[in-house]
Each structure stands twice: as structure tokens, then as C-alpha cells.
Amino acid sequence: MRRIGILTGGGDAPGLNAVIRAAVKTAYNEYRCEVVGIEDGYDGLIADGRARVLAQADIRGILPRGGTILGTANRGNPFARKVIKDGQEVVEDVSHLVGEGFERLGLDGLIVIGGDGTLRIAHELFTRFKLPIVGVPKTIDNDLGGTDVTFGFDTALHIATEAFDRLHTTAESHHRVMVLELMGRDAGFIPLHAGVAGGADVILIPEMPFDIEVMCKAIKQRAAFGSKFSLVAVSEGARAKGGEQVFSRPGDAVYVPRLGGIGYKVGAMIEKCTSIETRVTVLGHLQRGGGPSPFDRWLGTRFGAGAVHLAASGGWGRMVGLRGQRIEDVAIADAIAVPKRVDPNGEPVRTAKGLGISFG
Amino acid sequence: MRRIGILTGGGDAPGLNAVIRAAVKTAYNEYRCEVVGIEDGYDGLIADGRARVLAQADIRGILPRGGTILGTANRGNPFARKVIKDGQEVVEDVSHLVGEGFERLGLDGLIVIGGDGTLRIAHELFTRFKLPIVGVPKTIDNDLGGTDVTFGFDTALHIATEAFDRLHTTAESHHRVMVLELMGRDAGFIPLHAGVAGGADVILIPEMPFDIEVMCKAIKQRAAFGSKFSLVAVSEGARAKGGEQVFSRPGDAVYVPRLGGIGYKVGAMIEKCTSIETRVTVLGHLQRGGGPSPFDRWLGTRFGAGAVHLAASGGWGRMVGLRGQRIEDVAIADAIAVPKRVDPNGEPVRTAKGLGISFG
Amino acid sequence: MRRIGILTGGGDAPGLNAVIRAAVKTAYNEYRCEVVGIEDGYDGLIADGRARVLAQADIRGILPRGGTILGTANRGNPFARKVIKDGQEVVEDVSHLVGEGFERLGLDGLIVIGGDGTLRIAHELFTRFKLPIVGVPKTIDNDLGGTDVTFGFDTALHIATEAFDRLHTTAESHHRVMVLELMGRDAGFIPLHAGVAGGADVILIPEMPFDIEVMCKAIKQRAAFGSKFSLVAVSEGARAKGGEQVFSRPGDAVYVPRLGGIGYKVGAMIEKCTSIETRVTVLGHLQRGGGPSPFDRWLGTRFGAGAVHLAASGGWGRMVGLRGQRIEDVAIADAIAVPKRVDPNGEPVRTAKGLGISFG
């Protein structure tokens, strides 16, 4: 193995740079292998001139920095190219260009860092074109199989928990209900963990459709016992029993952004049925930006090193993951087969309920 | 002076507890005077049973805590009470009850901590009922006259600047424009200071109506010179030239909260005229909650001590303030006469322009 | 189970209050059981008048607070009482008083939160006096068996990593070696994790005695390749090959505090053999104080709830622990039998070495 590529796909997450840095250092120190940084996800692989060998200077000082020095792209299918044929706009499949990119760059392998979507494409490239690819899981929501946890999640919890700490004092001073909408389209790990860590009184997650009456009763009961304020954690993918999801990804559209966002809907419901002044905050992009926590730097570093070792041992089609305290690897196919969800009957939810937290 | 009251009115601000703590300690240590804590602003003064002498135990550990241990209220006129007379709802002026509250509580004076609205009422109580009141200025926006700066502003800058730091890495990784809507209904100090400290490329404030073309040209120019991302600071009270303000106070209403909020409007304009992907974040209540910065603890402490000395010397109708490095006092009437605004021709704006920041 | 006691022993750790809060809430909500808070470790159990039933008001707002609301004590054997007999000072064993304390307080069980020393005593009380005790592991160093990790460790990593981030810029600006002495008397988990997360170039831990020549060669090599600064993480229990430990616990004595502390020794060695200006910082008590990280709040909460369930199911003599993502329980005897150490041949150390980090 003399030259491997590395790319980051999908939304950014704190810890990506730790992965890149560890991969470059490990590849060089352990295998005298150089690493080619590919820009903006798969785009940089099929376009020319958007990749470069990463030198020491490129990775200096990036460990504490958020985002990805390689850039990323998270718009749909990167291999669907629109062309005009016979006066008609036609979508062409250009995924075969990836193989050409491999050759042009002289790659012996490729490390793909990404979430569900990015890894599905990696899996397809591996099975369909037999490209030598290893994966590194990335998901702030923590909703990916094949690993106990990924980098970015811990940092997101910090930001969300700090937000609760801040809202807490205002809630208490003004005798208000403060609603905080957090990430979690399909999986409610962030609202669950940050809600417990931030002292929330109500937590609404996609896995457990809520009942408005139950939620409001909990808030009114608190008020009756002297706590005239409440904190509510709402997953962007939360929904009422029998209702539908109303979320849009934080910032999916600019103009009608969170118009019908669940956070605001929940806030309106609470104010209506409890008559307690209610305020809503949508944390949005703040959850995924900025410097990674020590845990995320540590985990990203181990993933980056692990991915290089995995590639060196020819573990193509596989992905690094954390199991307990150990770095292991699994087939990408298995990792993307079953997404991870909060278990409504698991110990964490039971613990939260035992604290008196209502799930609506 | 053997007993003085203290109350906090209007929105909460980091540093309120530092004022309260310093007042209680200073009053006791320097004058053997006790301090009565009045709950929820003026409400606690006219209602019975909502005030208590503050003991050492009440103020223990409150210095690093946000909010106010006294509670606050920020709904309109506290002295307008709705009653039914002859089958009609009539609004009664109950401001005379304040004097009765003074007597009931045995107060020799009252320290009122609040912003423009709260201080206007304090001024009226002083002039109309001759009540012995001293003021402490509180405004996160920094828009109050009579003092160079107040507590809460520095903490808000921390939160806003940290938000820019977080958005920066996402903007860079995704080649996006990130818009951050910040507080500042009439005065743009927070967007100006946090924008400069956070490396913003565009700053829009109420004092300087913006031109969409100019703003978008600045962003496109950056892109042309290789910086394919931009950060935009928007005051909630910003408005286009010839346009009107479209803000609603963060959280003024629950249901249609920031629907037409200027942050989202600006984001839409930018995406439309630059064709660069744009995302919007509204920082809202996060700016006013949580623990105060060292400066705000320090200033709040000096204001609390200063207010007690001012009361002890009979400086009724006056307010403490910071002038340069000194604690001074001014007539409340003067402080509320002329609100403070960013000077479009002042050195700070010129400095920002010299950095290449566009004001639209 | 109608009444259980809870106490905290040994040095404080961020997350203790989360355990206490969760225990009180869970005991009440799930079992209608009240919790008696015992002051200052075992001292409050054998003395009279130093325990009280914990009410909701006692645990309000303690989740984000460091330390322990119960107080703690970490001086030697709490059951060795010095008395004068026949004019001679004699040490009496008063451990039988614990049983009396149990009766006096009417306890059906006791939750002991503590590290190795505190849990050994708990184990003895359980085996010798058959007292119904369950344990919760507490160790900032992470050196306790029976659990993958405990609360406090993650917060310590935050503080240590932030310290490296701060020292980094000074090291770089001044072209210096900066040495940071961290906790870890027998186990080097903190220096290892924080060193990797903070970008250290050298990590010295008790499990891997260092060679001065090797360490200095690594630093000189960096300088030769253009990095005229280095960061060195030193465990307080680190020692040179063939040498002895020279540490004293942070703050063990006041007057001759870190005189011969290993951090300073290492700094002197480096400056002598590399001729590069070297500075030393001892992080000391800052590592264990202050508010817990989200992870530590979350883990402490689960441990507190888990301990109550363990007691309710009669799991006396056992301790809660984290295994992978699950809360499990083990015999206290097993947990204290084999302390946890960094494996010099394990994947984490290999990963660090692969990054180019020298272990001396």
C-alpha cells in the first residue's frame, strides 16, 4: 500500500479533522504510505484537479478544529449528472468515473468518512466496481449501526446541554416553559442524553410518539408542586401519536425554514393547554460546528488510525467501529442494514422516567 | 437607612445575581442595613407576601448563576389592573399601591434593577409619589444611556462570538453562507461587536439600513477571490433601505415566531442573488441565559455596591453607571432621555469597514 | 425498602451530585423510598446529627454543580479513633459504630459512592458486619476495576485537553517545550487520552517507565524537522526506567508541595539535554473541580438510578458499573481485586505511537 485516498461526505461533524490527521500520520509512520486528500466528498474523486497529497503542513493544528479541511458536499446522488441530449435534459449515471479517478490518482485504496448516505454509495462502489474502500462512520445523531457511538455526538451533547443550562436560568427567572428543538430526524439520542444531562422535564423523541395531554399534565403537575417553569427537549423528528413528522432538516430551506417546525408546534400546544408563557429555541447548525470535545478527538483519532490498519490488511468493504472500549470492524453492508434507534423499553429511557421525566 | 428593598424587572440578564449579592453584603457590612428581596419586579411590591429579608444563605453561591433569584416579569404596565365595573372591564391604575407596599415592608429605600421600561416606571414613582428609589441599569443590548456599558452585554458577546466560531467551520466545509440573527431591536451593538470578534463578513444593524445589492456584491466578491463562504451577522431590528422592521422580539409569540424574521429574510435574499447555499440560525434566548462572564460579575458587583452607597447618601432618583473605569451616578431622567445607538460614522464602524466588512 | 442512606467518600469528582440526585428521585418515584444523606463520608455515619432525609429542595439545581452536597472526607481509616488509655494514646477500632448508625438512622440499606479506599471499607462492612451496602464507583483516574469508566474522568479530560490547547499557542509562539503534569498516580489514562486529544508529542505514564534519552531524542527530532516546540504530558506517577516514583498527590502537603514533583524533574531533564527553553505547569486540583461534562452527568445519573434498583433487588455487596453501553453490576470484591491499568501493548497506546507520540 503506497497511496490511499481519503474523503469526507455528508454534513460536517466535529472530529473529522482528527480522523484525517490520524490517517495521514499513521499511514506515513507505520506504512510509509502517502494519503491523498480528496475535496468535497465524491465530487473531488470524479472531477480533475481536486485532490492533493496531504503533507505534514496540511494537517498541522487541525486537531482542535471543527469541520473538515477537505470540504464536503451533501446534495443527493453525486453520480447523477444532468446533461442535454437531443434537446432534452437527461440524468446520466457517471459512477464509472470513480474508477477512472482511482487510476488517475494512483490510489491503492480509499477511506470514506461519512454517514448512512455516503456509506451506502461506498458500499455500492465496493460491490459494483470492486473498488478497494474502507469506511469510517460519521453521524452526529448516533443513528448508524455497526458502532456503539461515533465522533461528533459527544460534542453535540455539550452544546445542547449548555443550551439547557442557559435556558434553565431564564425559565426559572421568568416562570416560563422553555422548549429546545434538537437534532434527531429518526433517532432521539441527542434529546434523550442532553435532556437528562440538562435537567429537562419533558423529552420528545421520534421513537416514542407523544400524547399532548400527557405532556401538558406533566408540566401542570410541576407547576402545582411549586416549580413554575419547565424545560422541554424536542427532537426535530418528534411527532404526536397518530400525527406525522413536520420537521425540515435544520436549514433545509431558507425561506420557509422552521415554519411548521415541531419545536414551535410543541411550544404552541403547551402554551395553549397550560396557559404558561412558553418560548422556543431551535439549536440547528450550532450543534454540528466548532471544535470537537476530547472524546471526539480521541475517537476520531482511533478511527483514523484504525481505518489505515484496516486498509493495510485488505479489509475492503468494511468499516471501523467502537464496541465497548475496543476498535473493531464490521462489513459496511451490516452497518447500514439496521439503523440504530432509542429503545423505548431500554434502561436509559427507564432511568429517565424514574427521574420523573415525561415522554409525552 | 435600616432596610431597603431590591427588585429586578424586565428580561433577565447575566449579572443580576451579582448585583443582588453585592447589595445585600454591602448594605449589611457597611451600614448594618438589611435588604428585602421583592419577587417578580413591581408585582412583588404591590402584592402581599411576595417579599422577604435576604439572608446570607439566600445569596450563597449565586454569583456564577444566570437569571435572577428574585424572579422578574416583563409584561407591559404592572400598575394597570383589569377590573369589572358595572359589567364592564375597566383598567384601573394601581400605582398608588406601591407606596402602601413601601410602608408595609418598612422600606427606607428601593433599588430598582432594570432596563428602559423598568427605569421609566421607577422615575415616575420617584417624581409622582416621591418614593426613595435608586436605579441600576440593565440592558443586554447596551442601548441604555447614562452608562458606557451594562452587565449582560459581555456575556451575550461571548455566546454570539462562540456561535460564529461554530458556524465558521461549517460554512467553510460546506462552502455556504451562514446567517446568524442576533439581539438588537433598535441598537446593533451585539451584532457589531460579535461580528467583528467572530470574523463576520457582513454586519446588518438597525442604525444602518442595508442595500441588498451591496450586501450580495460583497459576498460574491469574496467568492470570486477564493473564499467560497461568508458569515453574516444580522440584528433582529435590521432593515433594508426604505423597508420596515420585520422583527419580533425573540420569542414574542410562540406560534408564528420568527416567520418573517429578518434573519430568514436576509438568508433568502442572499441565496437568491448569489446562488450560494445559505443557512440561517436565530440565537434567540441563548444570548441572555446562563452564567455571567467575569466582567459582568465584576460590573454587577460594583453596581450593586454602588447602588447601596447611592441610597445611603440619599441619591434618590439617580442611577449608577460606568464612565470609563469609574462608577458614577446620573439622574434616571437623564439616562432614559437619550437611548444609546451605534454611530454609523464612529470609529468602531470605521474599523469594521477597514477590515473589509460590508454593512450592506 | 423504605429508607436508604447515601454517602460520598474520598476525593470529590464531577458527577457525584448527579448520582445523589438520581438516587433520591428514583428511590421516591419508583419505590416510595426516602433517602438519607450522610455527611462527610463514613464520619457522618458514626457521628450523631450529621445525616438528614434529602428533600426535593435539597437536590434542586445540583445536576450541573461539581463537588458533593454531602461533603466528603479522605483521611485514612475513618474507624481508627485515638483515645487516651492509662495515660497512653491508643488507637481504637470503632467500626462497630457503623451498625449502630444504621439502626439510629433506621436504614434498610446504604449506597456508598467512592473509590478504591472507600469501597474496600464498604466491602469490609458488608462481609464483617453483614451491613446491606451497594457501591457506586468513583475515580477520576479511571483506575478502578469492575467498570469500563466512571464519572469525573471525562470532565478531567476536558480540563486537561483545554490546558494543552492553551499551552500549545504559547509553546509555538515562544519556541518552547511545555510540560503539563496531570493526575495519574498508578494509572496513566488521563495523560494518555488528554495527550492524544491535546496533540502532545511525548506522553509519560506510570505503566511505561521512560528513558530520558529516548524522550529527548524525540523532541530534538521534531526541532530538526522544523517544529521548534513540543508538548509533554506527564502522569504524576510517571517514573524513569530504573527510577522511583517521586510524586506527591496534588496538594498532599502544603509546604514542600511539588518540590521534587515529576513534572519539574522532567522539565529540567528536557531543558538540560535539548537546550530548548522549557516550562512546567502542574494542573493539580483544577482537574477534579467544577461542573461535570454531559457524559459525566449522564453516567452519574444512570449509576444513581442503578444503585437504587440494585438495592431494591437486594444486591448487597455489589456495585454498579458500565460495560460497553450497559449498566451492569459486579461484586465489590471483584471490582477492587484487580485495578485497571493502561496496557502498554494495547490498541490505544499503539494508536498514539502510530501518530509519532513518544512514550520516552
Place this chain on the structure above:
Amino acid sequence: MRRIGILTGGGDAPGLNAVIRAAVKTAYNEYRCEVVGIEDGYDGLIADGRARVLAQADIRGILPRGGTILGTANRGNPFARKVIKDGQEVVEDVSHLVGEGFERLGLDGLIVIGGDGTLRIAHELFTRFKLPIVGVPKTIDNDLGGTDVTFGFDTALHIATEAFDRLHTTAESHHRVMVLELMGRDAGFIPLHAGVAGGADVILIPEMPFDIEVMCKAIKQRAAFGSKFSLVAVSEGARAKGGEQVFSRPGDAVYVPRLGGIGYKVGAMIEKCTSIETRVTVLGHLQRGGGPSPFDRWLGTRFGAGAVHLAASGGWGRMVGLRGQRIEDVAIADAIAVPKRVDPNGEPVRTAKGLGISFG
């Protein structure tokens, strides 16, 4: 003005990069003037090949970073060069080389950013060689005349106040006295401000020699009234009445570092005369490293822009400074003539005393 130089001298301070960045941007945008970055203080001016024109890429992303991208040096007189003459080591004055450096680099002026020592040299270069120099004040201790405050001080307060917050919970849990030694060789602004902001009970500063009895009495009195713990802020330059300063600059020597440091001395005194367990922490270099606070970024930016304007208007021999809310300029000669000290009779000290804080 077509080309000016910029250098940073003395110890690093958070905000230096903000000054550099603002100078480069302002010089280019306002005057089409380029800025030459000179490495490692005056060293880079007299040596060849250690200066370069700063491009946009050089200053990208440096605003939130601590330290100085130019490097610095803080060893004695940079113009005293040791040479061997007639077999004897002789010290030669090479300050005339500065003028040659000016010519070699083609500078029309020089911005010198530094503290007392660095500015004294600047003043000498200006008066003796008539070199066109403007100054920017830098001192974390805040002990420099000619400006109300400088960048770095606010960041140091953050770190010191956070340290108190952390020590507070340990002090309370363990019923201990915690001593924190802070910067301040001759001026006690950091211990005074951080002590008040961090809730210290005792503050010892160079300007107010302390009496051991008074200090211990204050601590014992607190214990008598139920507060069995105390926090003590000690300036590194504090001294007992009639005693001498025993400090060494944080890290002045490696081997016998803080052996006789005042923090440890004070800790020993307290433990001896109060019999309360006492622990000591020396914050040292952590106070000056890491990212600058928003205020320090804001002030550094204004200073950098102000220095360019001052140079453009030919204000040689002068220095920018902050007066109240305004950027002004003063003769360097005046700024270094009278150092700034805490006024023992001023309002800030009186405020602290009114809170019950003992100054020993």
C-alpha cells in the same frame, strides 16, 4: 506609506493575532500599503531572512487563535550581542543594525506590539535613531500606563475566574482552604478582578502588603460562622508586611520553579495558623495561552487598525490606547513613564472590602 513592518515582543497574550490581522487588512484596504511580518520580536529585524510580506492566506483564521503567528522572544536586551575580542567575551551593542534592517526590508514605518520592556526599546529606537515607530500596548497584568486596559487581561480573567469556580466546589466538599496563585508581579489587577468575580474570601496583592494574623482571622471567622471553607487569591508578587517578594515569574526557572513561591508560602501560613486543611494551585502559563475572549478580539482589532491610522498620519513615537470607550493615542514616553497599579484606596478595593473580602 507603502510598506510597514510589524513585530510582537515579550510574553505572548491572547489578542496578538487580532492586532496583526487588523493591521494587515486595514493597511491594505485603507492605504494599499503592505505589511511585513517580522519574526520573534526585534531578533527578526536585525537578522536576515526572518521577515515576509503578510498575505491574506497568512492571516486567515488567526482571529480566534492565541499566541502570535510572528513568534516572539522575551530574553533581555536583544541588542546586546556577545562576541569574542582579543580572546575576551565582550558585549557589543548592535542596535544600529535595526536601522539597516529597516532599509533592507524597505519599511516606511514599524508597528511594535509589546509590554513595558519592548516599548522602552521602541522608544529608544525612536529617539536615538529617529526610526518611525508606533506602539501597541500589550500586558496581561494590565500594569501599563497610557491605556485603560489592554487585550489579554480579559482572557486571563476568564481563566482565573473559571479556576475559582472549579476550586470552589472542591473547597466546599472537603471543607478546605484553596489558595490560587495568579499573575501580577507588581500590579494586582488579575487577583483583584478574578477574586471578586470568583467569590474569593481573601485577596493578596503587591500594592497592599498583608498581615498574616489579619488574613487568618478572616478565615477563622468564616469558619466560626459556618463556612468551613475559604478561597484565597494570591498575586505572584504579593508580600507580607515588612517582608520581601519571593516570587519567580511563572516558569522563570525549570528546576527550582516555585519552590519558595508566595502561593505555597501563604498556604503553609494559613494551614499553620488556622488548622484548616489547605491546598495550593499555581495557574501559571495557563493564564496567557489559548483563544482570546470577544472583548480581547475586539480591542486587539481596534488597536491594530488604530496603529495603522496612527502610522499613516505620521504619529511616530506614539502608542494607541483605550480611554473609556475611545481609541486614542499617547506618547510612548508618557505610557512607560508611570506604570499602573491598583489603588488601595480606590473604589474597586473599597467595593471588595464592602463584600467582606479581606486583603490581609
